[in-house]
Amino acid sequence: MTSTNQRVIIVGGGLAGLAAAIRVAEAGLPVDLFSMVPVKRSHSVCAQGGINACNEVARQQGYSEYQHFDETIYGGDFLADQGPVLEMANWAPKIIDLLDRMGVPFNRTAEGRRDLRLFGGSLFKRTHFSGATTGQQLLYALDEQVRRFEAEGKVSKYEFWEFLRPILVGQGDQRRCVGIVAQDMRTMQIRPFRADAVVMATGGCGLIFGKSTNSVICTGGAASRCYQAGAWYGNAEMIQVHPTAIPGADKCRLMSESARGEGGRVWVPRKKGDTRRPKDIPENERWYFLEERYPAYGNLVPRDIATREIFDVCVNEGMGIDGQNMVYLDLTHKDPDYLTEKLGGIMEIYEKFVGVDPRYEPMKIFPSVHYSMGGLWTTFTPGAYQPAEPAGKHEPGMIPPVGTEVGQGMAYGAPNNMMTNIAGLYAFGEVNFAYHGATRLGANALLSCIFDGLFNGVSVVNYVREGVPSTQPAESLEAACFDEASSAEQAKYDGLLATVGTNERDEKFNPYVIAREMGEEMTAASTVVKTGPRLEQCLAKLAELRERYARVQLSDSAGWTNQSLSFARAVGDMLILAEVIAKAGLLREESRGSHKRLDFPDRDDERFGKASVAEFDPATGEHRIFWRDVQTNLVKPRPRTYGKVESDQKGKQEPVGSAG
Amino acid sequence: MGNGANSGGRTRNVVFRIKRCDGPGKPSRWEAFRVPVEPNANVISCLNWIAAHPVTMDGRPTTPVVWDSNCLEEVCGACTMVINGRVRQSCSCLIDEYAPNDGDTITLEPMSKFPVVRDLWVDRQRLFEGLKKVKAWAPIDGTYSLGDGPRESPAQQHVRYALSTCMSCGCCLEACPQYLKEEDASKWDTAFVGAAIISQARLFNEHPTGAILKDDRLDALLGVGGINDCGNAQNCVRVCPKDIPLTESIAAIGRAATIHGFKRFFRGA
Amino acid sequence: MTDGQGFLQRHYHLLRRLHSLAGVVPIGAFMIIHLTTNSSVVWGALNGRAHIAESAAGRGIETFQHEVHFINNLPLLLLTEIGVLWLPIAFHAILGVAFALTGSNNVSRYGYQGNKRYALQRLTGYIGFLFIVYHVATLRWGWSFLTPAGTTWSHYYAASTLAAALKGAAGQWSVAGVIVSIGYFIGVSALVFHFANGLWTAAITWGLTISQAAQRRWGYVCSCVGAVLMLAGWSALAGFLFVADYDEAVQIEERMVEQMYGHEYLLELKEKFADRPEIGRSAVRQAATRPYPGPAPLIEE
């Protein structure tokens, strides 16, 4: 008998959290939805370019769901478990249809069908978009549906509530998650909430790198708190640096890949230190280095590659504009009205924040930390498709080896889909490490977020209705374990408050200063290119920061809306996650996707065709990192080169492993 | 990443006068801070600096200023506040534009039409309640696969897309002379909903599935606090950061209300 | 909830729309007629059918007086007046004030043109209403203590009474008269603005103009309507203040009465209004009381 009072907690109201809320509420389970910001303001609102799915036009040109799957696996440099990716690619068209029904204003063709654009890592138009604010439009569509459930009393929102820790009961096999402790960010009240399952959908961790393209709340704090409670963290070292962003004083603002998808070209003057205005530089004196080096994909190579090339051109060759770390992203050859129509959102951002109209003047951009492929480690039940031999490269027009029926890649409704190593604790969206391997292809994140919510939301429901919670619902448990968890957080909070007035406001113990130093160090050591020694140095720096953090000092003792306390608390959690990122990066002695080790330039499938998994030891505060096999029985790993040609003489380097 | 442009170092100072308040029911006070300006600085980066160095201009230690923000690229709507007397997003407010000279002053106040939570952070829940009131959603039959949505001409998409970029920031409400602060949530139902909500009602009336609830929306907007409370000052459209054609929405809902009102009158509600 | 509030809530839309409608028809429509009539004191100079007066100014007075007679001879005048004017104006004013109180001006912060118009609309509403009350009280209900010269209204002497009421005395200016005249200028201007702007917003309220372009175009139309009415109002005012000669007016008025109702009636009337204070104070009282001497003698060189 299932209890009538079973509930599900969803932490995070981005695309993943909202999609999950809709699916779970629709199945009849009450949902408590937690978010640090009104869900409509979640970070997903920033996504610009679009969302991928196979579609009729592409299909008739030889594209297929299977090819989408193959591209994603290849793009991720064969680090992702393959079943879930296949299932996601197969589901993608249904997700677009659903969003369309919800009223997302996708751009339209003359006939009134959904328009498509090119995106990185594919030669087919398979990206659906809504101007250049696709994430906003998708988020709003889901937000509206959740509001509808909220009005019907099926979803309760806890906005401006911060998740502090999961509440676990049992040991070993019996261990499961039965609720969370959260704090009202206005009243500062800390209290436990019971739930039969908890879904983490708390997004990425860009703030660990200081300035990134991420939003203010993307600290990774929530993921870190789960990690500290015993959840595993997978592929932490896989951090995506986006090639095109505008550097700012508070963050780096993304110029979406769609700018290149719509024809944007990346170049620098051929002459070092050319001070002419970009428009005065004739065509033959411009160096379109991406087009030159990657004739097939041109400006639409995957992000890690574009980023490294830009980095190489600026940092190693000193060819950046005016000798600075900047290259041109040029759209001025396009019709201004066309640009407004297709890219209005980002044109506006550039204009607002730089004060220059990119329709008439090339944009100046530089790479910035953007996305975390790594995240809470999750598992799944493989689907029906289990070929005797993994398939080779899938060429356009080939008949896919498998159909698009539900359950080919991942078993539909299996309770463990995207569950962490803790029963009842799920991870959806960017905080989930699945799907993207070592690099995410543009416009695949929105897809994975919504797919997680819709597809795996059913798994949550099944777990609650048929798993342990059906016989031992959270509401029947003793209050003690809940109160205990809550008191622990209360004590931590009180402890932080008590630091006000200590240490005479020494900069060294200022949480903002600690965070800034962490960001600078992580950006310098653990992003575009990494080396063993530099990562060790980084770990030493992080250890120093952690020591300083132990004596952190706050400047606000208010028991009401204490924002700096919330930030300072997150800094502690970020430091821990930063260590995991650096340490996993140090141990992965190969180059794969976004992870580029100068001292290990090649991909090493033998040793590292595996996911890095980190486990926290609460006793010592240390991280244990181990390696787990990745499901690769659907597609055989092959070199990932994107057809690079070495135009210059140094090109004896074989195009194997991760492209250089 | 991207620190290349910031190597110029701090060059000049700007004075921030900030209206502060410790919480609901507490008195307001002004505090001034002198903030060094980085290249490309915006109000948020200065507030960040103050958070790290909470000392007023006259050297008195104080608490960090509290404010609301998230995306920092003017798409989430969180960081709205009143800057130099005008409502706008603080993340897109560039210091070079607002205070080009050394020693220039920038004034920050919380929005005046919403209850203050603390300092510059206000509670905009009423806005979201308004969205519920007008049922701003498409009543779909559930999330299972049922084929694609209705087709739509590019022209129609343009209309809806423009409306759909509303980020619930509240600028249009702050500037509206008809929209007054109301702390008592039980009165929100009869207080003016404001342009943003009216425009959202139009957005969903324009969608074939959304239009199923058109009558409900109009019923809600015909009552006290609805469309008729608009006084056509048209400030809303002037301050909307997303250039949403709010006054067109108001007129369009006005027309729908006219027709709906007649229908209701003659048919009986 | 009290019944009153319940009523308001149930019929809110209806009341709001009636309020808007009332402003246009009948109130606005009446204002157009009224200003047209009044300004006839000026454009009447071009009226070829005026035959009693000799001078251009006189023809204006005659035309005006003619219109006034026409209106005053309409059947069921009082009932129409109450139904079409007093009640709608009261309704429009009371609701208008109630609605205006729900707003708060912020022109100092948001000095957009639209916002200024919004603020002005409310201000002119208040001013206009006060003005109407004064205007009606003095010239219709005969609250002569409110007029500088204590004028008693008689539609037989419409033009001359008006001129006197405005200037504060028959024929010449007084301080009080200047104040009243300025008051009239402001009042009329306010009402015209209120009407023209109201016409513009009504089109939005009712959903006639939706696109920005349509609103702008309609704005031009309303501005023109406003400009024409403003001209009409101002010219009427100027006409009574500067053009219409008091004595000439009285003479024309009396001749018209004589023509329409006979000499007997005129004498009765003169008897009744003999104590009209402004007439008593008139510098040319004597001339006025003498029988009409006929056309002015030709002056020979």
Ligand SMILES: Cc1cc2nc3c(=O)[nH]c(=O)nc-3n(C[C@H](O)[C@H](O)[C@H](O)COP(=O)(O)OP(=O)(O)OC[C@H]3O[C@@H](n4cnc5c(N)ncnc54)[C@H](O)[C@@H]3O)c2cc1C
């Ligand atoms: C500038 C930019 C552009 C992008 N463009 C694209 C694109 O074009 N296509 C694409 O596919 N992807 C894109 N991405 C990536 C994509 O937007 C994100 O990966 C995705 O939105 C993540 O969604 P999410 O649901 O996982 O989490 P988020 O949207 O990040 O939401 C996280 C939620 O968790 C809540 N939360 C976090 N911590 C806590 C806590 N401690 N307590 C309570 N709640 C908490 C937050 O309040 C929030 O509601 C882009 C990303 C960026 C930065």
Ligand code: SF4
């Ligand atoms: S037009 Fe209406 S909603 Fe807009 S500012 Fe004016 S009164 Fe407010």
Ligand code: SF4
């Ligand atoms: S309509 Fe414009 S000003 Fe109003 S809430 Fe939406 S985005 Fe903000």
Ligand code: FES
């Ligand atoms: S922080 Fe999102 S709009 Fe400014």
